Amino acid sequence: MDYTNQIREIASKLFAEDKIDVFIGYRMTGFDENQVPALIRDPKEVSKLVFTDKSVFNLTNYLKQDHTRNKRIGLVVKGCDSRALNLLLTECQVKRENLHIVGIPCKGVVDENGNKMQNCIECIYPNPVVFDEMIDGTLTGLEEPPYQVNADIQNIAAMNLVERRAYFEEVFESCIRCNACRHSCPMCYCAKCCIDQETSTLYHGANTTSSAFHALMTWSLHLAGRCVDCRNCEKACPSHLPLHLLHKWNERVIYENFQEHLAGVHEGDRGAFYKYSMKDPDDFIM
Ligand code: SF4
Ligand code: SF4
Ligand code: SF4
Ligand code: SF4
Structure with a gap:
């Protein structure tokens, strides 16, 4: 799962069309193979964005911060992240019109040892439930298995x-x-x-x-x-x-x-x- 190029293209386009003030994605830590959240405000820094199976964090956590509140935000969401976003929208914590949501049909993320995370093995909603556009412009329709108790x-x-x-x-x-x-x-x-x-x-x-x-x-x-x-x-x-x-x-x-x-x-x-x-x-x- 590597959508780095697609994410950079989408972020560049959103800045060029003046649709966002901030793009929230992932960047490399700079000292190892792991990633951290990245809040990109300058279009010149879009090249820092990456997306792979190490893009583990739920970026919707940054929507509740003062530095993003009331800004026009571009945001990457996986299936689980999009469910959090749905709740934040339902609970009136973010304004839908301020968001441009980029959905990832998610094949799972890995832990520091490279092993697929347990929640990803058990995931029943890998496809985002709310988005403005999907990566590659298509919803690939990953399998959504039934709910199970482990x-x-x-x-x-x-x-x-x-x-x-x-x-x-x-x-x-x-x-x-x-x-x-x-x-x-x-x-x-x-x-x-x-x-x-x-x-x-x-x-x-x-x-x-x-x-x-x-x-x-x-x-x-x-x-x-x-x-x-x-x-x-x-x-x-x-x-x-x-x-x-x-x-x-x-x-x-x-x-x-x-x-x-x-x-x-x-x-x-x-x-x-x-x-x-x-x-x-x-x-x-x-
Ligand atoms: S569960 Fe972990 S993160 Fe939470 S308060 Fe306890 S030590 Fe801190
Ligand atoms: S939901 Fe509960 S635990 Fe979480 S911030 Fe509010 S009061 Fe604290
Ligand atoms: S796993 Fe549940 S409790 Fe933990 S951060 Fe995500 S939504 Fe919050
Ligand atoms: S596989 Fe499911 S639980 Fe794992 S990161 Fe993707 S959407 Fe979230």
Whole structure:
């Protein structure tokens, strides 16, 4: 998967036609084979853009920043990124008319060791669900397999409540409460976050195992029905914690109890909790 030339051509054209102020894509780090997000403002710098299977980050996270808000943005999205964008649009965090969305029919990205990422192996929406133009001008229609629950989540589902809590406490014991996961998540954009150590009225600021665990649990519940499995949060975690276990567990619970809801797939779908009914089952709550 190498769309570098196509991305550069599209970005150049958008600048030449004065349709954008900023193009958000990927560039090489400059010191190894990995990539970082690139915010290109000068058309002369379009040649820095690349796109390969190392273009791992979800760029929609940059739409919530002050330096892109209210600008005309060109943006590259893979399938999972586009679901986050759909949610940001639905939750009125970005203006559709300010965006030019370049969609990638995504064949998967790789980790630092060159292995295909687990979310890509399990991906059910590799094709973008919202875009203005697709790479090569065509939607190649990659296969979209049915939703499946993997072995890790089946294992969690087999636990009772006490076992599940003990399991999650052990897995996330080394959380240092740095909040890198929250800052890296496109769906976490609150100006004042309830788990912020300095301002929280819910959790004390100390970095105890207990406060970190409860903050993480709260964070994951704020993403329940909104997580698109892009793994931006995991890539940012300095403790290399498997945050997807929390999110995929919540995703499975939401899918099975809220009319097979999956985040960001349909434009305007406001999410599982807007489908609340007094008849909803409640025996799944952690
Ligand atoms: S989860 Fe799907 S859309 Fe996202 S990077 Fe992996 S294969 Fe691409
Ligand atoms: S919680 Fe993590 S995987 Fe889910 S949308 Fe946010 S960054 Fe992506
Ligand atoms: S954790 Fe909750 S309150 Fe904090 S930014 Fe995310 S959604 Fe907002
Ligand atoms: S990034 Fe990792 S260590 Fe930091 S708060 Fe999130 S889970 Fe904890």
